[in-house]
Amino acid sequence: MTDHPGVPLPKPVFDPDLLSRCISCGFCLPACPTYAETGDEASSPRGRINLMRALQNGDLAPDDPTLKEQSSQCLGCRACEPVCPAGVEYGQLLEQWRDHQWRGRRMPVLARALMLAAGRRVPFRLLGRLRGTPRTTVVETSALASGGASLMLGCFERVLFPRVGRAALALVPGLTVPASQSCCGALHAHNGDTATGERLAHRMGEDLPGTIVTTSGGCAAHLASVLGRARVRELSDHLATGSAYRPLGELRVDGRRARVALQDSCHLRNGLGVRTAPRDLLAEIAHYVELPSAGTCCGAAGTYSLLRPRESRRILTTKIDEVEAAGVDFVAAVNPGCLRQLRTGLRRRRSQVKAVHLAELLLMAGESRFPVA
């Protein structure tokens, strides 16, 4: 046995209160996708927390390869949070870990490039405009005071899936869409830049009046962690509980009620505890089918699919197997990352199943028309 004197780091990486919460009971092990994959404690929540402690206490050298590997192998899906009886806020710990681990040059190049792009306003807005993003409105200060709700467009979503924002607006016509909005900072917070993550979230809070409604579960959870739960609503949550909206119509395929599954957004489910809202909405317009792993990460996990493509693809393969076996017509997403990931997987498989954002499905049912894509 080697002796580890343990010289604590000059500045603590982690909030000590968060770190001491974990009692190593192991209840979180069965919930963790990366532990299921490797069977190694190091890739489990409990193991990672022990690694964090070793880093904090100086029991491990800051450049230890396992620290680096595990801070990036973790999906950040937070499936370990709702199952933890001790209430360990793993998502916060991971952000603090990556902030330390990926500081400066150690940040993955791809993550850095994405964050640079997302932090800017102009290019995205132009791109979005070309592909038909919802028209932005000029917000008057009276709207701010009236406490109405506004729609956040999402930096990547408005470019990749402009229809989602339009569908949301059609469902909730009263939403204001302020022109000046950029990235909410989730991308930064999850990739080792918590300061920018917070700053951007605050900026979003200033740009968007009233309740911020978003079609992205991941953005909702990040904004809520900075601005407070009361300011932020993910769309399905808003539709089901925060507005007068009632689902209309029915989704039909081949003359029958369509079969629809859902892929949860990890941060929406595990961070904000929103589980029933999207299911209830879908059940109103179609035959809802629960996938066995609906609540488990699809492998998109923010930048994970770009940074760790092999692992991401492995997780996705299992997911697509399940979607295929479920015999559904659609799989609904409530987060743009999941939508992109599912589409990639289904396309690769030449599947008949279509991945569509919940907002679009609701709109299709209401208008009783079907997607072409």
Place this chain on the structure above:
Amino acid sequence: MHATARAALRSVVGPGHFRETDGELVPYSRDATPLFQARPDAVVFPADTAEVGAVLDIATRYAVPVIPRGAGSNLCAATVASRGGIVLVLTRLNRILEIAPAELLARVQPGVTSATLAEAASRDGLLWAPDPGSRTVATVGGTIATNAGGLRGLKYGVTRDYVLGLEAVLPTGEVIRTGGRLHKDVAGYDLTRLLTGSEGTLAVITEATLALRPAPTTTGTGIAYFSDLAAAGRAVTAIIAAGILPATLEFLDRSCIRAVEDFARLGLRTDAGALLLFGDDGESDAVAHALERMSDVCTAHHALDVTTAAEVAQAEALLAARRCALPALSRLGELTILEDATVPRPRIAEMVDRIDAIGARHGVTIATFGHAGDGNLHPTCVVKSQDDTDTVTRAERAFAEIFAAAIDLGGTITGEHGVGAAKLPYLSTQLGADQIDLLRRLKTAFDPAGILNPGKLGS
């Protein structure tokens, strides 16, 4: 550890199943026991019995300790590498080899979790009875090696009542098979029972043949609230004295109720001083009758409120919430120290009173929950700050007195969590010098080189 030993280990299990760098070893430096931690020299994940044998062979040759490990959920520092060495993780041996309904048995590898086995058995209409709170993670190997109890102990007993036979690798390399598929077999010393609860100090279990029961058709659960834990304890004694032997009698005191409610949000009454969870299973008439009788006894013993959960889902939720008591308590502070004192059933209320008095005398708050029907209490001290050495010392003193009180009432220092490294210093008080000596001779007979989990039971 010698470089050639490392190379030999690596070639036995394959490089993908061998760990040796600092960072790789950190997650295997502790289990669920607070305050105990030591870094091993290597971690190996063998695939089968042969690889386990080969690892033990290398360890003997190089005189390196071997620490068998399942899920590492034990609460007595039984898997901490206090003298370094090789942590032998058995989770890759995770197959259910056979479920034989006609013989009411299962044959499994040690890395299967208790919950997985229970689920598989239930598909055949059978029950895997041992039910530790940690069932979703705890492996069958670890459950046998700690002779774990659980939430059904009163009616169903503990793990040792279900182990029919074992395959185990001795530290000297031989593979033995004890017992077997027979429900009766008296050929030889009962080595199956000796290995059950041996905490990885005598042999490595690589396969187990386990008794199953027909699954009960109905399960019912009720809750009674009391003004304090001793009152709940008196009701428990009265229930058993009335000749009722239910599956479950679990209790929680006020702090535990609050912590659990904070997590599970089931609408438990947080103003009550104690909660008693009672439950039974079997034919529906019998269950209903048992629940009614228990409700009556509770009412007669001044329960503030008694309800029974009609729905299975709610009964399951209540049990699940009870299983979370320990980790939920850790919400209250940085350090959670837990004990496992067990007394004869009629003395539960008395033990509860003594724990309260001891806590008050040392100025520490002790929250208590436990398997009341088994006389098994888990007094738990939550310390706000880890650096508060004064409180930690006072808690330690209080716990020493709690041990003494348990023994004084004809009980034990550990009902189910085991000895490991954590309780070893107190073992001789309980067993006496002659028995300790015999334990050591037994240990030497199995493990002459002393490589298997040294510093624990039998050392």
